[in-house]
Amino acid sequence: MRVQLFVTCLVNSLYPNVGKATVALLERAGYQVEFPVDQTCCGQPAYNGGFDTEAQAQTKQTLDVLDATEGPIVVPSGSCAAMLIHHSPELVADDPRYRLKAERVAARTRELTQFLVEDAGYEPATTDCGGCTATYHASCHALRGLGIREQPKALLDAAGVDRVELEGEDECCGFGGLFSIEAPEVSGAMMNTKIDRIEASGADVVVGVDVSCLMNIGGGLRRRNSSVVTKHLAEILAGDVV
Amino acid sequence: MTFRERIQGAFAEGVPIAIDRGARGHYEHRLEAAAAFPQMEVMRDRARRIRAEVIAELDVHLRRFADSVIRNGGSVFFAADAAEANEYIVNLAREEGVTRAVKVKSMLTEEIRLNDALAAAGVEAVETDLGEFIVQLAGERPSHIIAPVLHKDRYQIGELFAEKLGVDYTDDPGTLNDIARTYLRKRFLTAEMGISGANFAVAEDGAIALVTNEGNGRLCTTVPRIHVAVVGMERLVRDREDLAVMFEVLARSATGQALSTYTNIVTGPRRSGEPDGPDQFHVVIVDNGRSATLGSEVAEILYCIRCGACLNACPVYRHVGGHAYGSVYPGPIGKVLTPSLFGLEEWHELPATSSLCGACQEVCPVRIDIPSLLVELRRRSTGTVPAGVRRGLAAYAGVTTRPWLFRLVTRLATWVGKLWSRDGWMRRVPVLRGWTEERDLPAPAPETFHDWWRKRGA
Numbered sequence: 001m002r003v004q005l006f007v008t009c010l011v012n013s014l015y016p017n018v019g020k021a022t023v024a025l026l027e028r029a030g031y032q033v034e035f036p037v038d039q040t041c042c043g044q045p046a047y048n049g050g051f052d053t054e055a056q057a058q059t060k061q062t063l064d065v066l067d068a069t070e071g072p073i074v075v076p077s078g079s080c081a082a083m084l085i086h087h088s089p090e091l092v093a094d095d096p097r098y099r100l101k102a103e104r105v106a107a108r109t110r111e112l113t114q115f116l117v118e119d120a121g122y123e124p125a126t127t128d129c130g131g132c133t134a135t136y137h138a139s140c141h142a143l144r145g146l147g148i149r150e151q152p153k154a155l156l157d158a159a160g161v162d163r164v165e166l167e168g169e170d171e172c173c174g175f176g177g178l179f180s181i182e183a184p185e186v187s188g189a190m191m192n193t194k195i196d197r198i199e200a201s202g203a204d205v206v207v208g209v210d211v212s213c214l215m216n217i218g219g220g221l222r223r224r225n226s227s228v229v230t231k232h233l234a235e236i237l238a239g240d241v242v
Numbered sequence: 243m244t245f246r247e248r249i250q251g252a253f254a255e256g257v258p259i260a261i262d263r264g265a266r267g268h269y270e271h272r273l274e275a276a277a278a279f280p281q282m283e284v285m286r287d288r289a290r291r292i293r294a295e296v297i298a299e300l301d302v303h304l305r306r307f308a309d310s311v312i313r314n315g316g317s318v319f320f321a322a323d324a325a326e327a328n329e330y331i332v333n334l335a336r337e338e339g340v341t342r343a344v345k346v347k348s349m350l351t352e353e354i355r356l357n358d359a360l361a362a363a364g365v366e367a368v369e370t371d372l373g374e375f376i377v378q379l380a381g382e383r384p385s386h387i388i389a390p391v392l393h394k395d396r397y398q399i400g401e402l403f404a405e406k407l408g409v410d411y412t413d414d415p416g417t418l419n420d421i422a423r424t425y426l427r428k429r430f431l432t433a434e435m436g437i438s439g440a441n442f443a444v445a446e447d448g449a450i451a452l453v454t455n456e457g458n459g460r461l462c463t464t465v466p467r468i469h470v471a472v473v474g475m476e477r478l479v480r481d482r483e484d485l486a487v488m489f490e491v492l493a494r495s496a497t498g499q500a501l502s503t504y505t506n507i508v509t510g511p512r513r514s515g516e517p518d519g520p521d522q523f524h525v526v527i528v529d530n531g532r533s534a535t536l537g538s539e540v541a542e543i544l545y546c547i548r549c550g551a552c553l554n555a556c557p558v559y560r561h562v563g564g565h566a567y568g569s570v571y572p573g574p575i576g577k578v579l580t581p582s583l584f585g586l587e588e589w590h591e592l593p594a595t596s597s598l599c600g601a602c603q604e605v606c607p608v609r610i611d612i613p614s615l616l617v618e619l620r621r622r623s624t625g626t627v628p629a630g631v632r633r634g635l636a637a638y639a640g641v642t643t644r645p646w647l648f649r650l651v652t653r654l655a656t657w658v659g660k661l662w663s664r665d666g667w668m669r670r671v672p673v674l675r676g677w678t679e680e681r682d683l684p685a686p687a688p689e690t691f692h693d694w695w696r697k698r699g700a
Binding site: 007009011012013014015016017019020035037038039040041043045046047048049050051052053054055057058060061065140141144145170171172174175176177178179180181182183184185186187188189190191193215216218219220222223 | 246253561594595598603619636638639655679681682684685695
């Protein structure tokens, strides 16, 4: 069966390894992965900022590309998947042609871990990620926009990764897109609370399903010279050694 | 001062640890209460529907409510704004020779600054909710809509009581409580006017519902000879049956209680044969920006029942505290309500200062989609976003709507990482200063996913 990979712009430029790991997992799960090469950005930053003109243009571009394909659209990012599922249809609601495209695309879009657990029934290969101890950070849009709470942890556990609980797992890391640039003090304070807890958890890798949170947390850990690193769940499951 | 400056000020002073702890405590109590009440989710759906239906036909329900109050022997005054509401109450106090009033905690009277208006007219208005009383003694404003003194600990309260009430210092909560009780008891008995807000106003029978945990609501509305209820225009429910549903979610969401300790339903002045109650019952229905909100894209915010659950859940609130918002309504609800009622131009920073994490929506008893309302307010204030950010978003849209250009630009960007990063990270990026003040920025990887995919297929 074919699946379409919507890799997201952050993964494309900053975290291509997450894309490669996603391809590896999907192929291992028995899917033929296709990558529509005209995909760019779903428009989430502009949408969240209230810039509808820009967000609509990006959404339409994305819908044109994805609607021309077939099969599930798999996204290794909770927030970009939530954008395609919830907000793209809302952005083009007044445009009859794009509204249908948006509805079709929304119905086909799946966040990666949701797809692996709920649709593919994927049983991950065993990995100890180089003897790492992992903890899981729940990204807000994956959690509250898509209801992804247990799936990533279940996958980690099924893969045999040593996992510890994170206090305040479901509290925002403070990223929030433009928020992190426009209100750096409070965004930074939220991030530092998150990082304090990560360090207190005893984990040496923090795992997430959205690289936007991971680049925030990772950037903060790095600024502190912490030995803790961030990894996307796909990287861990694909056998990346921390 | 801007919101950002107030936040910087709060951090410089050190945000009281009590705020985070207090808000988190309420949040956890709410979680426990919701888990212990199997119908919670169904009740939230019903509560939302009740509020939505009332707000959709608010004019009809307001008329019905006013008629009911009058039928019960009360008076009704529609105040278009804060000035009209205050004027009515001050005039009433003058005409009736009122010099002493006692108040039940009411955010609406904080909103219209009724205490200032009464003080200017020579009326001593004493807050009788313990937290609000402490805030009033300190000359401050509430930092939380249901826990006004969340920003103070008992040691600070002990010092305040010693200074203002001339008592010996103590930080024992029980003793502090007794001191306040003794002080307030005299005020209850001598006040000529009792002033309350209304958690809900019932259209069908003109009743006012008040919930408290201290019993001060009952004293304020029964002992003084005049009771003035200041009611937000949107605080209506149709009937007692709907009121019961709202009670199911209100206290659970606010404090984790199944029901507040005291629930008072006031149906007007004392009637002949009744043993107690005021001689006069005045209802002041306050608009103050609510009609304008009703006609706007964020009208859903009027469903709010002021439980404070969203404040407790909010990571921004927990980190900065209520005062930093600069508005009588802090937290997620305040970020929508404040600009809606008092002007987006002045308050545009509030909706901008959110990570849109959605923790507020998750706990809202009437399921207000606060993140979407924040985005809606951002839509209407894009002009206030820094020019650099606006240009950046426009440029990015230009690039991302041209796939060939996107591939080219992202390929070129890999050189940024190759030339300026260390181990894939950048420490200072002038155009993203806000980011790099707090954390490192990952550099573009040496090869984009697009290029990797192309080579893989080749």
